[in-house]
Amino acid sequence: MEIVVRPLEKEDWTSISRIYAEGIATGVATFETEVPGWDSWNNKYIDLCRIVAMQKENVVGFAVLSLVSNRFVYRGVAEVTLYVDKDFRGNGIGEILLNELIIESEAHEFWTLQSSIFSENEPSINLHKKCGFRVVGVKEKIGQLNGKWYDNHFLERRSKII
Secondary structure, rough: OOEEEOOHHHHHHHHHHHHHHHHHHHHHOOOOOOOOOHHHHHHHHHOOOOEEEOOOEEEEEEEEEEEOOOOHHHOOOEEEEEEOOHHHHHOOOHHHHHHHHHHHHOOOOEEEEEEEEOOOOOHHHHHHHHOOOOEEEEEEEEEEOOEEEEEEEEEEEEEOOO
16 A cells, blocks of 8 residues: 655645544544634644645544744644544554654754543553653643543653654
């Protein structure tokens, strides 16, 4: 299966929102319960380092970054958001996206990437570890979803070149 990674475009929103909805449906990908509209989603993520994975003409995954703080001292620290179409999980697309996101982030002088992942989401935790992230700790009962408290693994990757 040939996967091509390219910049995310507004026209990809229909596919991105569908893939995000699939993530919400798992119950271990996000505390969000609804897909926001384009404007809200677009404003949440920085304009740099937005990519999609394409299989033929179809968007099968996406990865974006959000700032962890607006303070100048944290300008090189961002949080990773990555989702893969449910029909394409387990095919290495997440690894392709995350590795490309790392390259893109370093080109834009991000020195630390971090992720907060539901402890039950072992495939995502393992993917991040495979791509050079380390577990910094576990945020116990960090949030509730549908009345249940969840722990999140907190992972980070420090650039070796920035």
